[in-house]
Every structure is written in structure tokens, then in C-alpha cells.
Amino acid sequence: MKTLTILEAGNLMGLVIIIIGAIILAALFFSLIVTVVTKIIYERKGDRKFTKKQFIQTMLICLLICGLISGYICGGNF
Numbered sequence: 634m635k636t637l638t639i640l641e642a643g644n645l646m647g648l649v650i651i652i653i654g655a656i657i658l659a660a661l662f663f664s665l666i667v668t669v670v671t672k673i674i675y676e677r678k679g680d681r682k683f684t685k686k687q688f689i690q691t692m693l694i695c696l697l698i699c700g701l702i703s704g705y706i707c708g709g710n711f
Contacts, residue, residue: 656703664695 668691672683 645694656707659702660696660699663699667695668692 668688671691672688675681675683675687
């Protein structure tokens with residue numbers, strides 16, 4: 634009995650969507666954790682306030698970095 638690759642099995646688009654969704658959710662969760670830690674560190678030093686705009690920008694920057702790392706690893710260049 635031959636083993637099948639993901640391309641030979643056919644009609645596995647649902648599996649591909651689940652994998653991509655899991656990667657996106659993991660990146661969002663990781664970015665949220667990094668942003669909250671950054672907010673705590675930022676507000677701890679002095680009397681500064683971490684605004685909503687700074688929160689969103691930090692989250693987006695972290696998501697971009699996660700996307701670049703994920704693309705590098707999944708692209709096969711690692």
C-alpha cells in the first residue's frame with residue numbers, strides 16, 4: 634500500500650484552511666501576549682500611558698514579524 638501525500642489525496646482544501654487558520658490564530662495570540670507585556674513595561678516606567686493607537690501599532694508590528702517568520706519557515710528556506 635502506497636502512502637499518499639496531501640496533494641494526491643484530493644479535496645483537502647478544508648484541511649489547508651484549518652492549518653492556515655491555526656497559524657493566524659497562533660500569531661494573533663502571540664502578538665496579543667507580546668503587546669500586553671510591552672504595555673506593562675511601558676506604563677511601569679514613570680507616569681506614561683499606553684494609548685489605544687500605540688496598542689494597535691504594536692500589535693500590527695508584532696503580527697508582521699510573526700508573518701515574516703512564518704513565511705520564512707513555511708517557505709522552505711529555513
